[in-house]
Amino acid sequence: TNDNNARFSAVIMAGGFGSRLAPMTNSRPKPLLPVFNRSVFERILDLLAENGFNCAAVTTMYLPEQIEAIKHSRINLSFFRESEPKGSAGAVRALAELLDEPVLIISGDAVCEFDLKKQIENHKQKKRQATILLTKTKKPQEFGTVLVDKSTNRIMRFMEKPSWTDTVSNQINTGVYILGKSVIEMIPDNVFFDFGRDLFPLMMKKGVPIYGEEAEGFWCDIGSFGDFYDCNMRFSDNKSIFGIDCTISENAKIESSILFEGVSVGSSVINNSILCEGVSVGDGCVIPDGCVIAANCKIGDSAVLSAGVRIAHNIKIGKGTRIMGNVFLSSARHLFGDEGINGIYGSEIDGELCFKLGQGLTSFGKPAKIGVMNDGSETADLLSDTIKVGVRSAGGILHDFENGFNELAAFAAYEYSLDCCVFVAADSSGRENGISIKMYEKNGVGLCREKQRKAESSMRERMSAPKTIFAPRTLEGEERAKFRYCKYLQEMTGPLGGVSVSVFGKNEQSNFFKSNAEVLGAEVSLVDDLKKADGDAFVFNSESLSALTSEYLDLDFWQLFMLAAQSGGRKDLYLPQSTPEFVENYLSSEGINLFFYNDSESEERIRAFETHFYTDKILLALLVCRFLHENTIMLDEARQFLPQYYLKSVVVDIEDDDRADTIGTLAAECEDCSRGVRLRDDKGSYSVFPRAEGGFRVFAEALSSELAEELCDIAEKKIKGEK
Template sequence: MKAVIMAGGSGTRLRPLTCKLPKPMVPLATRPIMEYIIGLLRCHGLTQIGVTLYYLPEVIKNYFGNGDEFGVTLRYFTEETPLGTAGSVKNAEDFLNETFLVISGDALTDLNLAEAIAFHQEKKALATLVLTRVKTPLEYGVVITDETGKIRRFLEKPGWGEVFSDTVNTGIYLLEPEIFRFYEKGEAVDFSKNLFPKLLAEGQPLYGYVAGGYWSDIGNLDQYRQANYDLLSGKVLLRLPGEEVAPGVRAGEGAEIEEGAEIEPPVILGRYARVKKTARISGYTVLGDHTHIQEHVSVKKSILWDHVYVGDHSELRGAVLGHRVHLKSRVSLYEGVVIGDGSTVGNRSLLRPEVKVWPEKYIESGSVLSNSLIWGTRWCNSLFGNLGIDKTFNQELTPEFAARLGVAYGSLLPEKARVVISADNSRPARTLKRAMIAGFLATGVNLFDLGIATTPVARYALVTLGADGGVHLRVSPRNGDGILVEFLDEKGFAVSRDLERKIEQRFFTEEYRRIAVDRIGEVFYIPHLLERYLEGILSATSPQQIRNAHFKVVVNYDRGILSLLLPTLLRALGCDAVHHQLLEENKDEAGPKSLKEILAVLDEIGGRVREEQADLGIVVDNNAERLILLDEKGRLIQDEQFVALIAFLVLKYTEHSTVPVPVTASGIIEELS
């Protein structure tokens, strides 16, 4: 009799472990799941085996080869597109010219296949489904049979109100080659969902055999951990790798346990694994091939794959670590943590329960990780950069991340404190603003929602409203896919480094203020804010003098919020404004200009200044914080001239007698003072 192993599964529910590995290659007690299946088939005399492949097929082929090393002969059949369980087996039709057994390559079982084969032959069935009894059948296909074993009914993944049997489909089938007459090659067909119900409806001889023994489909990460524990405890009647070196302790070739290390069974060590003195390995732990455990490490109920390094004084509790994971010193991993292949965790880092880290990530030293790390390549132990928090939208800076920022900042402010919040006109910034609002309100903080604004408008509103702090979100000036979150103090300035550290500490430790339902904060909206802002600008200048001069200016600015501010301001000042747009007319959302864009537009504006015989050329960035000026001949006013001009205006038209300037400023500044 021949057999077919269905090994095309991607194991989506086992991610991040299966990001780079097909599910049949996920290791149990240091060996791939499929290796146990091949061993089970070989023990029952099934050595001619076909293997259907789809996801990462070369990984399986490279490991098992032609099967000689495992005492069987393997032949591979690769799907180009997903065809379902029956569709994939149809690809092996020419190979399957006699009664054959179909089995999943990503389930763990010790069922007695010989008894199932004998039952199938006795009943002269077209198809026999191997069934098993489970306590909770909700996640499986339920099958009901009569007293002879003939199948009477199927039900896929029922609710509790639909459960009529505890016997479920294991995905192991005994089939006659005539079954291929009931569907076409290349057709997407599933055994349990399509083919078997069709055969039942047509009255074909379809039987179910209820087998005793162990079976787990390893459908999620909890079941994966439990399957390892069951193997170690002897609950599964399969031979484990290595040799028993002490009661309940198995070790592969070259494994080393230094004197002074403590090993509490059951434990299995892979080939050339090493446990150094003073380390403690507690029961139900798997150490993969070439895994190194340093001194003063404590590992409990954890599954470590191959080439893992665990630095000194680290603690692991119920964690799963993929291939080549590197933990530095004093790392703490709590129950349910899963780290994908090739990731590194820095010194003194802590990963909270159920955190998942996708492959090839780097977690900086001192980090506290409370949420899964899926996107990006690094996790920093600090949030703030030079301007605020600047991260890629929906990868590093997600809505849930933004909500936690709101909770962290809000927890540092008194209840009923008043915070100003605003965003630029980009959809990512506005989306994250809404998430932050939820976080603030949950701490009992009240919000002034300014809607769409610039950072200067937010600063003005914060001061005039007497708010306790503020947040403005805008497109990152360094990354068009990023969002910059600016935190402002009660004076409208960027918050101090000390407050930044406090926000980071609350964010990472999750020491948030939790309030009662009746103390949730409120949101207030400020009408006519832009008009009041413009009035504030005009009141701080001498508008009549400017009007009397009848200036003509060529101005360039991004569309969006500035289109509501700048034209109105120039009209109020009596300026004849010639508008020069950099952005296309149909572009609704303005991101920051790049240096290349700015340099390209300066020549155009300079030419336009000369053409229009204007007095001045002006370029304003999308946040109204960067200003570039050109003189009446279209020449760029250089940095040193610009600094001197600002210093002159401050000294002449304000009460300030001191002006801070860069150390590189021209000596003309001293003459002005």
């Protein structure tokens, strides 16, 4: 609805689904979630009124009738309902003829207390076309981060919801924009277009300046259960909040909880939990920390929930029931670490999670092609079977592979053009009941951040029954993954006549190397003691590859990589941003072009399989043999050609709440953050990357092991704020 003569200097974006907050948002849109008994949307209207606005345009889509029913005493509202998603920028472009200049764009689902009037005046005074209001956060991986030139406030770089590894700033985009008419006109008509993913990158590409201003005042996105809960507790001073028409027994014990309207509670105990509208809790129930119970659920007498349980709307929990896990989904937030999913079977990893993971991975395609492989251990076999059931139950096409190893799973993703190949294995660290679940895209590397988030989001949703349940695909004969993998290794390597090496390692990788190298003409002896090695020896362990020369000198992974990279006359390499500088400098001097990728989707990442020997240590060892064959030398002589640098890597643990501020401080000292935070010292250089699991990973490189050790100490002190 709209007065045709109205013009708007403010647009409120209120059309999102809020799927990360399901089940709370199953019955109401995210902007109408209550914060201290007033909806987020109404709080935004209050903010606009306090800053001199008297009217606003509101875009709606999900459960629009509920938002369109809201009225405000000081703001006239006109609603514009989207029949299909246009994207945040596309929705604003549809209103272009109705907008004043400049126009304020603000999210309707974030609590905000900024001085908007001050920011708009600053924007006008400096004659800008685009200003984004920023704030600092301790959780940058949940938002779009921004790197700003401190002298001009011009934005130099955006990173949309980066992984911790890619994080270089703790300043984030709040979704509050002040834009001129020329910027609005850059948005194409009738095309799905997003501010963060489309418009701002387009402006950066065209050299149109975008400025970032860090606004003073409180801001909270309420994008997770924890954020929603913490935001409410901030306003209530950590006291329980009761919506209208709640009925609470005088014998109930309710601590620091949020009860929406119409909740009834008998003589029960509720701690630090969220109960949505219409929930009924009987007598003798126990609802401990972190539970979320969706609208109109009925919790029978003496029911006991475990901490952190989520229950979907309209669910009835019977009398005396013990609820040990989520009734309808796994909480998939922060599921992925730097190396996939790792944990203890029966604790962090269980059958429910694996089933939901299988379902979540099917969001990658229509239908998605998902491969599943395991290492043959009993627990890994059991959990991989559960993933397979999840894939098929959600309509995915399952490729059921034979037992294997990481390199084989990564190859299978590429060879069979899969949307994802999952590899489940016993944890190589030797932890009792430890499980590792790695997932590979068809480029042979782990899932990009966008796919991780897509899987996590799908795991939180209730899956509808698929139209078709596909029969699993099993492979036999020359179609088998191991057969094709051997053929690939041999084609990529070529003849190795005259090469003689030993191999140490009791695993499939060492066996595959030996058998394929021998087919190609090399002489290979398998040894159980490196002292028995005759000449050069490769050492395969569960996670890496190294070598020992005939003179008992070590070659580490990167030294071997530099040799392999020079085999076969290759010109281009695609590598992760953490690649050491001395590797880059040396290979560049040899006429090889290096292109780098991070955890986000990019053209460089898509082409990563062209440098598959970075992640495949069997192929890496074979290509080192090819280099030796092409140059008729042994590792002792080859080692002399390489730069003599020393690498050291350490993990520095700090409090999770300090990580974002720390990386922001370090980034301010970095001249170029395009490949993460890399700092220099007269002793050498070191890179600092936040870890998904917590803390930081430091990579130091120097001319001696002692200097590399000193650099790690310097980095640790900087990270911990010590002098």
